[in-house]
Amino acid sequence: MSESILKIEGLTKRFAGLTAVNNLSLDMKERSIHSLIGPNGSGKTTTINMITGVFKQTEGEIHIQDVSTESKKTFQIARLGVGRTFQNLKLYDSMSALENLMIGGHELATMSLWRGIFDLKGSRREEKLLKDRAEYILNYIGLSETAQEKVKNLPYGKRKMIEFGRALMCFPKLLILDEPAAGLNPSERKQFVDIILKTFHEGIDIFLVEHNMDVVMNISTTITVLNFGVKIAEGTPKEIQNNEQVIKAYLGDRFKPIDV
Amino acid sequence: MKHKNWNIVKRIGITLFILILCIFPLVDTNSYHHIILNQTLVNVVVVLGLNFITGLTGQMNLGTAGIMAFGAYSSALVSTKLGFPVLVGLLVAIVIGYLLGRVLGFPSLRLKGVYLSLTTIGFSEITRLIITNWTTLTGGTMGLQNIPSISLFGYVLDSSTKVYYFYLFIVIVLCFTASRIIKSKWGRVFKAIRDNIDAVEASGIDVAKTKILAFTLATILGCLGGAMYAHMMNYVNPTTFTQDLSANFLAMMMLGGIGTVPGNIIGSSMVTILPELLRFLENYYWLIFSIIALLFAIFLPNGIVSLFTGDRRLGRFWITKTKKGESSHE
Numbered sequence: 001m002s003e004s005i006l007k008i009e010g011l012t013k014r015f016a017g018l019t020a021v022n023n024l025s026l027d028m029k030e031r032s033i034h035s036l037i038g039p040n041g042s043g044k045t046t047t048i049n050m051i052t053g054v055f056k057q058t059e060g061e062i063h064i065q066d067v068s069t070e071s072k073k074t075f076q077i078a079r080l081g082v083g084r085t086f087q088n089l090k091l092y093d094s095m096s097a098l099e100n101l102m103i104g105g106h107e108l109a110t111m112s113l114w115r116g117i118f119d120l121k122g123s124r125r126e127e128k129l130l131k132d133r134a135e136y137i138l139n140y141i142g143l144s145e146t147a148q149e150k151v152k153n154l155p156y157g158k159r160k161m162i163e164f165g166r167a168l169m170c171f172p173k174l175l176i177l178d179e180p181a182a183g184l185n186p187s188e189r190k191q192f193v194d195i196i197l198k199t200f201h202e203g204i205d206i207f208l209v210e211h212n213m214d215v216v217m218n219i220s221t222t223i224t225v226l227n228f229g230v231k232i233a234e235g236t237p238k239e240i241q242n243n244e245q246v247i248k249a250y251l252g253d254r255f256k257p258i259d260v
Numbered sequence: 261m262k263h264k265n266w267n268i269v270k271r272i273g274i275t276l277f278i279l280i281l282c283i284f285p286l287v288d289t290n291s292y293h294h295i296i297l298n299q300t301l302v303n304v305v306v307v308l309g310l311n312f313i314t315g316l317t318g319q320m321n322l323g324t325a326g327i328m329a330f331g332a333y334s335s336a337l338v339s340t341k342l343g344f345p346v347l348v349g350l351l352v353a354i355v356i357g358y359l360l361g362r363v364l365g366f367p368s369l370r371l372k373g374v375y376l377s378l379t380t381i382g383f384s385e386i387t388r389l390i391i392t393n394w395t396t397l398t399g400g401t402m403g404l405q406n407i408p409s410i411s412l413f414g415y416v417l418d419s420s421t422k423v424y425y426f427y428l429f430i431v432i433v434l435c436f437t438a439s440r441i442i443k444s445k446w447g448r449v450f451k452a453i454r455d456n457i458d459a460v461e462a463s464g465i466d467v468a469k470t471k472i473l474a475f476t477l478a479t480i481l482g483c484l485g486g487a488m489y490a491h492m493m494n495y496v497n498p499t500t501f502t503q504d505l506s507a508n509f510l511a512m513m514m515l516g517g518i519g520t521v522p523g524n525i526i527g528s529s530m531v532t533i534l535p536e537l538l539r540f541l542e543n544y545y546w547l548i549f550s551i552i553a554l555l556f557a558i559f560l561p562n563g564i565v566s567l568f569t570g571d572r573r574l575g576r577f578w579i580t581k582t583k584k585g586e587s588s589h590e
Contacts, residue, residue: 052462054458073461074461074462075461075462075463075464075465075466075467076464078461078462078463078464079464083462084462086458086459086462090456090458090459090462091455091456091459092451092452092455092456092459093455093456094451094454094455095448095451095452095455099448102445102448103445103448103449103452103460103463103465104463105463106445106448106449106463106464106465107463107464107465109445113441113444113446113473113477116440116441116444116446117437117440117441123440123444126445127444127445130445166459166463167462169463170463170464
């Protein structure tokens with residue numbers, strides 16, 4: 001039995017009168033792609049925001065590899081090895097693709113500003129380290145040629161990829177992807193899925209929120225389904241596709257039960 | 261290859277510029293001009309600091325006058341009332357700047373935009389009111405007089421020319437340092453906070469600490485600039501440190517070009533020297549200066565430095581953004 005990378009117990013979030021997530025528990029194992037699906041407004045992004053510390057949960061506990069995230073701030077949770085992308089792209093528009101990635105790796109260089117002022121050689125060495133890592137990742141995601149381009153001038157698909165690359169910069173153990181395939185055309189989507197699988201096979205576990213069922217059903221190890229903030233099903237893609245409640249609430253007729 | 265050549269051109273340009281600045285007082289011996297230049301150098305120091313917090317990090321700081329007053333009065337008091345050498349006074353100003361940054365940085369963790377502006381204005385005004393009313397310590401509206409000139413190990417910088425060379429040295433060192441910080445991972449992360457603060461945190465970067473760092477750089481340079489001002493004028497009084505002064509520094513940063521050292525130098529020089537050059541217009545000189553500044557702001561929204569960096573949006577103000585086939589109401 002493999003260990004948990006992400007364990008959520010009794011997670012609840014209430015905004016004033018609205019319960020966005022209600023008593024959600026899930027156990028994501030190491031070496032898995034765990035997807036969270038559900039209709040719009042079912043609390044998927046809220047869950048991600050609680051995992052990454054953007055929102056504090058009303059109740060419940062989150063553990064990343066047995067470390068509780070309670071009382072930890074967003075950047076401290078990221079330092080536990082959690083990388084993420086956003087549903088609405090959050091890039092540094094005034095900067096180049098390379099610089100965007102280098103900021104993602106900021107924590108790899110540990111020299112303080114005050115020391116950096118006097119230690120010319122050391123700060124140059126750290127700068128090179130960040131640049132090398134960023135160039136490696138750009139090459140990895142197949143965007144080496146855009147290194148010097150300002151990200152605001154890049155097409156949407158490439159911008160999404162840059163954000164994904166930025167999340168890889170600090171050697172994450174767990175990567176949380178919020179709708180990576182949204183807004184991509186079929187060829188871009190295929191490219192993105194290939195990269196996600198490649199990173200997974202290199203040892204990074206993936207927590208995925210996605211609306212595109214082709215993507216979800218093809219790559220997930222386990223799927224959790226949310227509806228109105230409540231978990232209604234959990235299992236392998238096959239089990240989920242056959243689950244009456246899920247079909248009714250979310251999948252619709254397209255995913256008909258498979259005869260076994 | 262092109263990149264390498266450009267670097268050589270840049271180095272030659274910088275060396276020539278420094279040489280011209282070194283030779284200038286020998287060619288033009290008018291001491292009034294030297295005083296104006298000294299004032300410009302002081303302003304460059306302060307604007308370099310403001311650039312970190314407002315230019316790069318995007319936190320609107322309108323309390324520069326208060327910060328400068330802190331530096332000016334602390335150094336002046338240490339060297340007049342306590343009788344320490346002026347260099348000790350300058351060091352005290354730097355330490356005070358460091359502490360001030362830690363304290364003043366805290367509001368910026370919770371406040372944004374106009375609320376942060378109001379807080380920093382409040383700080384500046386409170387500082388001014390304290391130095392106006394604490395007469396036993398600061399001399400009140402009479403100000404502090406007979407502030408000693410800087411002396412370097414017994415050699416007193418008693419003329420504006422001598423002060424000029426010393427300040428020029430300080431400014432050159434600070435410009436290179438600031439430029440290195442801007443190009444380092446710290447400069448990048450400051451800009452990143454301005455661009456998208458959520459993403460910065462998601463990358464494991466302590467935004468609170470980084471913002472305080474940017475504030476501290478601003479206050480250290482602001483206080484150092486204040487102290488340099490005090491020892492240059494040999495006199496300080498509270499009426500110097502009004503909101504006008506803070507707004508002036510902001511204008512210097514914006515007109516020159518946000519985020520770059522050359523921009524800071526150009527902006528500070530323009531706002532300090534141009535009004536003096538326009539004095540022949542007598543009553544109208546400030547009006548004409550304001551019009552010129554306004555035109556620069558309209559036609560070069562990225563600052564004068566954008567003329568050289570190719571980043572300019574010349575006349576963008578007048579061009580409608582509508583492209584063919586798009587609705588202008590978008």
